[in-house]
Amino acid sequence: MKQEKRWLLMETDEQIASRLSAELRVSPIIGKLLVRRGLTDAESARQFLHPDRSRFYDPFLMKDMEKAVARIRKAIADQERIMVYGDYDADGATSTSLMYLALQKLGAQVEYYIPDRFAEGYGLNGPALVQAKERGFDLVITVDNGIAAVDEVRIANELGLDLIVTDHHTPPEVLPDAYAILNPKQPGCQYPDKMLAGVGVAFKVAQALFGEVPEEFLDLAVLGTVADLAPLVDENRLLAVYGLERINRNPRPGMKALLEVSGLEGKEITAGHIGFAFGPRINAAGRLDSATYAVELLTTEDEARARELADFLNERNQERQEISAEMFEEAVQEVEAHPEWLDGRVLVVAKEGWNAGVIGIVASRLVERYYRPTLMISISEGMGKGSARSIHGFHLYDSMSSCRDLFEHFGGHKMAAGFSIEVEKIGELRDRLNRIAEEVLTPEDLIPKIDIDAELNLLDIDIEFVQTVERLAPFGFGNPSPRFQLSGLDLERCRPVGQDGAHLQFQVAKRAAKLAGIAFRRGAEADLVNEWPRVDLVGELAINEWNGRRSIQIIMDDWRPNAIQVFDCRHVADKTRWLEEQAGKKDLSVVCFHSESLAEVSRALQPYPWQESHVHRVYTADADGSLGDPQSIGDGHSNTEVHADFLSGDVVIFDLPLSLYQYEAVLQKLTGTYRLYLLHGPSDRQWVEQQKRYLLPERKFFAGIYKMLQEKGSATCSDLQKRLQPAYHDAVDLVLSVFVELGFAVRNGNTYHVNKGTNKRALEESELYRQRQARIESYTSVISKLMDASSEQAVADVLRLLTAKSEGAQGA
Template sequence: MIESKKRWRLTTPDEQLVQDIQKELNISSVLAKILVTRGLTTTESARTFMEMDVKGFHDPYLMKDMNIAVERIRTAIDKQENIVVYGDYDADGVTSTTVMMTVLEDLGAKVSFMIPNRFKHGYGPNTELFQQAFDNGTKLIVTVDNGISGIEQVEFANRLGMDVIISDHHDIGEQLPDALAVVHPRHPEGNYPFGELAGVGVAFKIAHALYEELPDHLIELTAIGTVADLVPLHGENRLFVKEGLAALVDSPRPAISALCEVSGIKQQDITEETLGFMFGPRINAIGRLQDAAPAVQLFLTDDSVEARSLASGLDVLNKERQAIVKQITEEAMQQVEQRYPNGVPRVLVVAQEGWNPGVVGIVASKLTEKFYRPSIVLSLNPETGKAKGSARSIDGFHLYNELAKNRNILPHFGGHPMAAGMTLEANDVDELRERLIEQAANLTEEDLLPVVDIDIPLQLDEIDITAIESMRLLAPFGMGFAKPKFYLEGVHVSSIRKIGAAQNHLKMELTQHAATLDAVGFGLGSVGDELTPNVKIDVIGDLQVNEWNGRKKPQLMVEDVRTDQWQLFDIRGIRQVSRWSKLIPNEHQVFLAFKEETPALFQSFLPEKICTLDQLDNLTENVYHLVLLDLPESEEQLAEVLGKLQPKRIYAHFHAKDSQYFEQIPTREQFKWLFGFIKKRGSFDFTKNCDELAKHKGWTRESLFFMLQVFFELGFVTLNNGITEIAQSPSKQDLSEAPIYKQREQQVALEQKLLYASFKDLKEWFDAKVSAKEEEIWI
């Protein structure tokens, strides 16, 4: 048995709907299952989803205050008033700023941009920067990807005589800023058809209205910001990314080729994963460590040399960010392990001076990923006495609501169910930790097991190159439309081996009926020690095409494995105990010895771990891992042990000090000759002549002694001080009636079945015993 590392939540699509869509659209069953599982259950909705194009973009003037914003911007352009685009320091903010700067410059505006410094100004509108803009003669401020919470700052700008246009997508509070226009897809007085745009999507809408036509050249920037900001990829967001990816592969923008160069990819190979895992982190890195303005300059420049220089700078900062995150993560992990050596609590709160507050959110994510606990990571500032940081949560623990219960020690916090940011007094960190641990007491053990949602169950014969490659028809994948997670049930492991320099990866061949599939599990090398040949497993993962020397093959990238089948591990003949003892999991293990002399043989290798038959009744916990150190006295004895313990894994060592298998049982002709020899001589001195007779006949001393013992037990001979003589009137009996003969027969048969059988035959023997006992239990 192997338990999965995560909780599997499986969704099974309606098979009839799958068949209907597969037939109507002439697509693979794999694609049809994905569509149905994602709620596209009619042919029309599935076709519309797959064939969406720019006609699906909504009229920007459907957004509340769009007409006011456009009119004011055009007035500012006509009058050549100074305009400031006020952005944000993340990838969404950077691309939003670039989009707005591009359209305003194209239309002849007198425009510049400002992005607050994360450490000096914090997030969103800042009165100091607004004052600076005013001092530079600014008449109009247009925010992008921020501003909806800037109540006081907008009022400050109004008093200075500046107009402010807010364009944002973040959650709206109880009060709107008193801005000239608030362009927001979820404006409480608006009725825009799609409310989940990223900040860059809102900026694109304003650009669309200003250009009076769809700005195709800005879709690529909108795609980058949309993916990086993790907004749901459906509706217009999906359209932005789909069209943007098509534009990116041919984009003449120097920033794109420069980012591809530092990311080590070809521009024609750009996918949504490129944006999320390569471009996004590099753009975000600069805002986490310093001023984000160079990132905007990168996207605005037409100079390829400057673009390469700026992209290289982002890459260097990203590597610095990675190093900082690595160091803080190690220190945070060390804190957790030192504070909780006997098991982590239900909530983790760690804090330390000198931690960069710009990256603690990433560290919190890593803690949550490692321990699957709500995690808060705080940077302590000894000068201000404050603790500032970020939090990440798990299903079942609504982070914002739980933090809200501590408002008296959390003067500044914000977020949503799964993530939050906060500032509090450093002296209150311990109190917050204790409170949150207490608040999380209702989390069950199941809640604390990571969850993975699986939506596509497959049979192996459904998987081929065409089906996998056709999945790009459903791209882009991301938030709200996740990359499919595939589930294979009851597949056989026909071969398995550990790979990699450290043997920490896994390579398997899976079979089901006549179909086969290669599978690779990175970081799952240890599972190789837990699987035995031909075991049936359930496995989840991602399907990919593996191309080598021009040959393509389907391949499953394994994420998790489980099996309910018991397993037999063959460690017979491995004399070095250290070679196999380390493979036995420490919990719920029993090293069983059937014979009295066996514990002494293994005591130095397995101290205080060996159990004898008479100690089995004293076991207080379930036995998952049973190691059979030696041979039982009989099959029945072993079957009784298996029935009593019901182990999930059996490790067969079967040490046999005096194996009888290769001695075999002497033939009846040998017995007949020996009896006639003694009868003819009248007596035989075993002590003196045994070795000479054995050598003469080519027998072993042990075989000769065994035959004499059989004769003695049957009353055929007498033994007196080593002298053997024929008994007076011996009764007729079959040799097999002698107890020692029966014992030898049983021993040879037992060794043949357990010690010298092939793995296949041994497994079948155990299967029969285990299956019979399971049937007994169910009956």
């Protein structure tokens, strides 16, 4: 089953977008995308499009920066021992590496320490501080943690350890009594950018210590910033732009080794590569072993050691993937075994023995699957260690703060959190969070949404357009790659690709324009998609380079059947049998152009006793295409409103029309979402060809009737019919009527007399003759357009009519 998603075409202030486009001399689409990202004045938009190193903020705008820098400089001058106390995720590992390398370059006596995820847990802990004091450290600098460590900082103070906290997480109501706190989110901090990652705060400390932007650490800054999903706007955008530039131009040994093991050597590295290739491998160290391996990788100058460490992390990442896949299946089984959990709005899933290092990854996958805020808990010895992920509309940190009495420890932000809890309190936590969610989440909030920046016409897209959009890169959290909607595309190919058919590959077209697409981890949906001849897509446009060729592709987020689906069923040998089969599956609206078809259609639609009952409606089209009240068949319940002015749902064109005008008039009544089946086939062609012969006999037949009339001088229609085979009887009346109209004969009662004084005239001068000729030409056009056309052409012709109608309605 395909997960339902809400497609939301985001509104844009067209006036502001147009003004920006003109002032910046950029394309209208760039103007819209800038407005969508909150950039509504030319100066801020210009800074976004043209990043500048000079726009890094003064680090001393951050509260306590002067105090912290003075203490660090004193420690360096006095050769005090400094401990950088880190964290085990990618942000923590890069923060640790950056702070360690910066202090080392300044001549500090510095070491780093990262707590063991499994033995010590997240953040500062008392025993580690005691050990630091015993080992002779005088100053501890936390990176990416410490803002909530009130008790631990008190222990440090009691030990005589000076402690500087550098962090970016949401501060609690009571701050720790540290020597200095560097966190742009803390009360009273005037720093302009509140959304730095932990590595961003560490970078600002290095900038303050060096007195300039520390270029050599930009690569570490971008790695941690992107991996921690910090929004890529404001100063984070600068870190991303120049950090990626450094990775691509001059990667440090550890980065180079990561490129090699990730298969990215020689490629232009983007923020996406960091998120999907670098970040997971750095995180794998702390999830399964110790994050010190990741820090060593990022700080070593030894290329051989870097490659050895990168190989190790790559192996651990593969192992992490296997563990998380197994845990995900177990978590799904746990949820399916408790269907009542899905009646609520928050999932709390707990099990003994789950690997605490990957529960956050699995929680994210559960959110993808069930689209609910999800708390994943690993239980060991009566305690649960948890990781939580949220959805839009549910502030995780605030909600968990309302349950803080249940936790041993918790911390986090709007979309993610970590915590520990006693096992016996898990049930109460589930109940309380669900009550909170009932108040803030609507049923609609539980349907995942896709924000769409703009709807595009495939015919208007080229490589130059995609390159223009890429001016907004690097893309990531806070500056997502623009999503576009493309509608009414013909599905040319859809197939699973990759290992075990995990991914889905598309090719779609609109007239001459074609577009390839890929959807990751969606290969199982291939059979479903192949049921749709036309699709709408939402995704991100990119330029694909393969064997020296550049082409556009779409990285797909979602797809759905286009509202207009046309199926060519003209090949069906037995129309009645086909109609019987469909009648047992769905409600049908069947359009007949000939009254002779009604009895055949009605018999086919009568349900068998063992079939599910459906409601079917049969319409007869008049010559002008208008539909009368339908004949209803079946005793089921139909959701389709009965209305002679429109058709929707599953609509069948059963036979051939009298004219293309009649056919097009019926198509104009299709509205909303519908599937149109073209069922007219060979038997209908035979009927029309027969009608053409009946409509107008050959010229020699006219000559023969005139000769017979001349021989007798006068005759009735009946007299002439007696001399002909029955198949020609109807034609005699037509011929005589034409003769009277042209003056070749005079009618007196039932008798026709030859008018010998009449001049020669062409048969085409008769209005009746011309009418019959026009009907024959109409039938010929019907056969040519609706029967002789190939399947592709027949469907394309119908779609062209329907699209023109839709576009005309939008224009009106």
